[in-house]
Amino acid sequence: MDTREFRKWAHEMADWMADYLETVEERPVRAAVEPGDIAKRLPSTPPEAGEDMGRIFADFRETILPGITHWQHPAFFAYFPANSSPPSVLAEMLTATLGAQCMSWQTSPAATELETRVMEWLSQLIGLPEGFTGCIQDTASTASLCALLSARERATDFASNRSGMAGQGRMTVYCSEETHSSIEKDVGIAGFGRENLRKIAVDDSYAMRPDLLSEAIDRDVAGGFTPVCVVATIGTTGAGGIDPVAAIAKICRKHGIWLHVDAAWAGSALVLPEHRWMIEGIEGADSFLFNPHKWLFTNFDCTAYFVRDPAALVQTFEITPEYLKTAEGDRVVNYRDWGIQLGRRFRALKLWFVLRHYGAFGLRQAIGGHIAMTRRLVERMQADQDWEVVADSGLALFCFRWLPAGIADPVRVDSLNEALMQRVNATGRAYFTHTRLRGRYVIRWSVGQTATEERHVEAAWALVRETAAVLAVEAGVG
């Protein structure tokens, strides 16, 4: 395809992109397809001759698009947001065109220096204290793995990396029972063994109980284990629980344990000073992450990973074969040594576009708006006896449960809630996901897509209530 034809198609795409964002609201949020529906429309062998772009694009619209769950739909209330924004998408267009590999300073000096700068900006925007240095990672799974590996190496004086864990004693890691599953996965990857992850019980607000953490550490030390890392979460996935960082940091300091703070979702709320109580005590943490690709209008992937001691991070990962040596030597930062992957996209650009387009004021307004509309919804639900707000993060996530009149059996209530959620999702007019809290099935309501306005929240709330009313009649309850 020559550049003349590329130009034509790039303009076609530009129009489609704007059309899509203009009309995404009219599409079913969750793809209305059955397993195999898309696959059976795709040939089992690749074409021998090249195909016309018009045909490829038409197949994208006709075959692929009906099988897409629309994460940018304003009525996407499932999981966590993975929001994006026009300036972020514009930056992605440029990044894709440059196709630069940003592993080393020399392979893209501006990408490296811009990354350093936007991470400084981000640190200021969320009110991190001085002393943290940031870089961009792809996902929280990976950044948390970096934290666990750094903790492992610090605890063993970098001997695990060098000689392996077989020669080391048994090490333990701590998190709460509400911590994201990626931590358990990472603990396995890093060679600690999933059994050596202690899941500390939570209090009524789904936050880790520091007294129980302290007891667990003492028990492990007495049992011959070496505690190496505690993962505290600010905004747990299930219920949005906020672990008490200051109390946990105190325990970590006492025992010389690495403290990693995972604020993947809730970290974006720190742009609002009134929510910064969540990171009280953060100066005692060794690493901290949050995902601008969740709730800060930046396309996936973009995890902001901050550490107190970049040297420990680099020492964990650095490896410089001859073919990666460059003349600049130590005068520059080579971000390839700051994480697991050698290859790196130019991810700083989209973050720069977003932070400049919104400005600090715009970010506070947008995030504050999501929180405010969620607060109003929570109040209304709390005032309605047919509904229970089971957990409330105080931010833009809460978990609720339908309490059909006259049903006492909690298992029956569970299955009615599951039926309710499935039926609402099947309408295509909103999309929710669930979790279980203290054994009970609850529906999570997460607000945070860029286009979500209060009218979308209100319409979804009406839909939930109407659907429940129909279900109640069918089930002969109420």
Place this chain on the structure above:
Amino acid sequence: MDTREFRKWAHEMADWMADYLETVEERPVRAAVEPGDIAKRLPSTPPEAGEDMGRIFADFRETILPGITHWQHPAFFAYFPANSSPPSVLAEMLTATLGAQCMSWQTSPAATELETRVMEWLSQLIGLPEGFTGCIQDTASTASLCALLSARERATDFASNRSGMAGQGRMTVYCSEETHSSIEKDVGIAGFGRENLRKIAVDDSYAMRPDLLSEAIDRDVAGGFTPVCVVATIGTTGAGGIDPVAAIAKICRKHGIWLHVDAAWAGSALVLPEHRWMIEGIEGADSFLFNPHKWLFTNFDCTAYFVRDPAALVQTFEITPEYLKTAEGDRVVNYRDWGIQLGRRFRALKLWFVLRHYGAFGLRQAIGGHIAMTRRLVERMQADQDWEVVADSGLALFCFRWLPAGIADPVRVDSLNEALMQRVNATGRAYFTHTRLRGRYVIRWSVGQTATEERHVEAAWALVRETAAVLAVEAGVG
């Protein structure tokens, strides 16, 4: 930014994108900046008020672009290619707009089913035998880590994941001394210890010597180690060496060792049947990877990772908390369980666009073209007594060395070659990187960018010779 304004900017970007690709050749390949040049032009604090997109875009062009090394420049001969193509960039525009999170089938059914299909296509296109199942990973670093972890788990009956490596015996991993540094990094991450990576010597073609591999394994077994994985490379980074897969596979089978084959760069050449001798014996491998984001016209990131036993991969990584359970259960593939990260971009789309746009015929032509022009260049250099082709992959990479007349001291020759490369790179008219082979400084010449034509190769060869002539005079040699 509303969709009206977004549409306007998307069209502006479309024109810039086409302009850029049309004129990239006129830019200096390697950014002509010093450390800190870009950083000092970027404010140290983020803006309080949102800024105008026109200003942001102007700053991108004026501040960022001069600091970019142009990987899509036709005279980019450094490292390995990271090529892209117009259809791939078009697909990235759509992917960025959809902003879909493709971790589970339900979160984007079409993305999952398309990924399965394009991996089947890719397997056919490169002539992999039946019995391999593929998925997309971000980078070879990560995919190789997946292989090492799967090997670790298989060797310990999944006890490492469960109980940790402290309770396991000492395990060893094998590669050649020319294997990419990411393997050593991964060996550290996976907890084996970098010391337990045995770097087997290579033969004259820079390929691993299976006899020495066999001896090393025997020695380790006798020494009480458990050999768990051999990494064979097809196309090493330094010199493009091709490890003998069949002979290595035989050794691995005998000892029950996991064989991982890393064809990150050279794998794309397998679209040409005449190069498939490189994977003779691949049916004895447990895992295989190559990077369509290197030499198959697909934007980074896109690593194709194939395994013989997907169940072992899934068992290594699977973890399903309540909030990730979906009603489809086992009827669907959830690619989140096939790798380290939970979050996943819709990467199959760009690969689908590329494979359809080029077709098998077009891919053979494009890759074959790169190889053919490299072959002609190698022949000319071999015919010139002032130059030595030190290593030749037989594909589109070779290593060469200037032999200034009358200089016998190899260290002096090294420094003249380094000076030559630095001076060529400083012209901005071509970009090369180096390595050391058998202790000697050599310049790598890697052909593979999408826009590279024979005239670019010829112009760079003339530039190299002219620069050497000037250097020779200055150094008082020749």
